[in-house]
Amino acid sequence: MSPRDVTEMRERVDAYPTHRIAGHRVRAGRPFPYGATPVPGGVNFSVYSDRATAMSLVLFERGAPEPAAELPFPAEFRTGSVYAMTVFGLDLENLEYGFRADGPFDPVTGDRFDARRVLSDPYARLVSGRDVWGREPNWNDVYPYRAQVVNDDFDWGDDTPLRIPTEDLVIYETHVRGFTRHPSSGVTAPGTYAGLREKIPYLRELGVNCVELLPVFEFDELDNPRSNPVTGERLHNYWGYNTVSFFAPKAGYAATGRFGMQADEFKSLVRELHRAGIEVVLDVVFNHTAEGNEHGPTISFRGLDNATYYMLTPDGQYYNFSGTGNTVNCNHPVVRDFVLGCLRHWVAEYHIDGFRFDLAAILDRAPDGTPLPNPPLLEQLAYDPVLRHTKLIAEAWDAAGLYQVGHFPNYGRWSEWNGKYRDAVRKFIKGEPGVAGELATRMAGSPDLYWGRGAAASVNFITAHDGFTLNDLVSYNGKHNEANGEGNNDGANDNHSWNCGEEGPSASPHVRDLRMRQMKNLLVILLTSQGVPMILAGDEVGRTQLGNNNTYCQDNELSWFDWGLVEANAELLEFTRGLIAFRHAHPVLRNTEHPRGVDSMGSGYPDVSWHGVRAWHPDWSDHCRVVALMRCGRHAKGGVPDDHVYVAVNAHWEPHDMELPQLPDGQAWHLFADTGALMPYGMHPLGQEPLLEHPGRYHLGPHSAVVLVGRPVPTTDKEMAP
């Protein structure tokens, strides 16, 4: 111990050891916070177990196969069901630790203690063992996922939350590794937080202001036992929806993970995204853990307090509402505390701006699985002071059939992935009959689902990591998941996709043109709908997964962002950029309240009006495949007058001459985008939209969409007008 350490110890009376256990100087610790916390001269370790009969702290030198010391908690170090001990004089850099809990093994009563195992701290803020992505570990390691102590001394500078209003977000869903792992990425450290940081200029240029990252909590990419049936290559747990440690950033996503610097590298990414005006939302998985069912590994919760952390049947079996073997007992008071503490940690320590909750319907189930009318966890998260301004987004369903889209318990705070939006838009663009009415509702922010909650409650998406990419949605009629080794039985079957006449890649100019148009049509709908648009990374450049709609296990070109497409598909990229910029420029598209179809501003026009081939005459009949809407700029968010915006989508295989609604005197329609027109990238530069040749009509081609803006005609334009 250095003289400096001695001085610090003497400064505080609580930094004085009272016991010596297994050669270490210790004293009774503080029960809170849980986990390992540096304190003057030492580290405070705290762990909960209600049913354990004995608990030990197990210390390792970093990477050593066997423990360096094992420190049983004396009875006087236990407060309630919490074991706490401060250990002095530890070398934090070379320290790994875990717990050994003893107690009954009686599955019928819910107890599965196993004193042979070293358990990972559920509150571990750093985990080693999978420091480098995909590196083969020692499979005989007695303790594969090792907790470490972290220093929370990152230099955040002046970073503060951006607090972008939810309705102004354009979310970009991406995967830390997949975004830059492709050899074409050109970054210094492909597949890492640092690599993603290097691509921030691309995101800025694209115009998105929020990235939603697939799971970054520590998981084991090697826990997938399957192989590719054709190549024999190992399949991974690539997406990472199988959390090992909820407080620790995935080390394998950090180029510096082998130095234990993953927390800093990830924080650096968040800080730089914020500097670029981009928020960070994490996809979090609280519905199940990597321990799986009774045949899965004992990593942490099972061995510490199985009956607290998991939902169990009356005879002690695991409920499986998650479809993955176990279900976290989210509304148990101790587990609620865990979830809340975890999210607070990510907000306070990592400056995270929001969370998307995987299979969130499970979060409102009671310990016996019954859906609760007023689930305490969801209420607690909604009102928590630390989470007060974070975005909370629910995937409002689970794997056991609880489907809550539109009625997820929200407390005025929660948004939802709108699965009905996805399905309606896909069906309409595919050309299915009977969808026009529903499409209109979805484009208006789904007031049937979210009336009273505001339009931002609807996170609109057409594609996500789970399912077809945008390109594949218009290139495949069926899924092609053979590479997943499950006989093409995995992944969704109800994709509402259409291959445009040929399955898979096509050399036909006609098919290729139609696919491009269809992708653009989908993007037009997404980015002009009320609600919060979410784009799947790579869709803006036509990324393909060759028809695989469930690439959870594919750590290869099937999943990775191919940066060669940025040039190859510049047409689609520029179109997407333009649409995003258009959305940002027109607050009338981002109103917080749902439109009511009335004129509350005295503008002479309702906030939204619906049209068909004839202006003011929408056609909601089954055979109709044309929907047009106009938003009146006087009703724009914040009372700032905006242009009128007219959007018409023709999913029909025939063209239609659209009669345009008449604008106020002195105003005229200008062309922003037409997915079927021959012009660079299918659109005109923002603010330079030319006047329409014919002020009252527009010829809309088959499978096409048009976006017009209505605004006062400057003198020069008037002179140019026909």
Added chain:
Amino acid sequence: MTFDVRLRVNERVATIELAGELDASSAGRFHETIDEAAATGSIELVIRAEKLAYMSSAGLRSLVFARQKMGDDVRIAVVGATEPVAHTIRLAGFDHSIDLIDA
């Protein structure tokens, strides 16, 4: 390799020369030297790392400590770090807090 740290101050520029291996066992001495440098009221801190054979995560953390100890107004430059060390500093994002300069 034995760790060595030396401080000299010239016209309000504090220079710390490091040699050997900077890890958890030696970081304490480095921190004490940073404390001394901070007390001189220097407007610039130069950390010469040409003779540094190895820097562990504790060493990297020391750069955070230096940034926080010296204050935002003081320029901190790490001079002559080997490429692996400099690379790690960049990946962890610490190069936003300090200047990395070739020798």
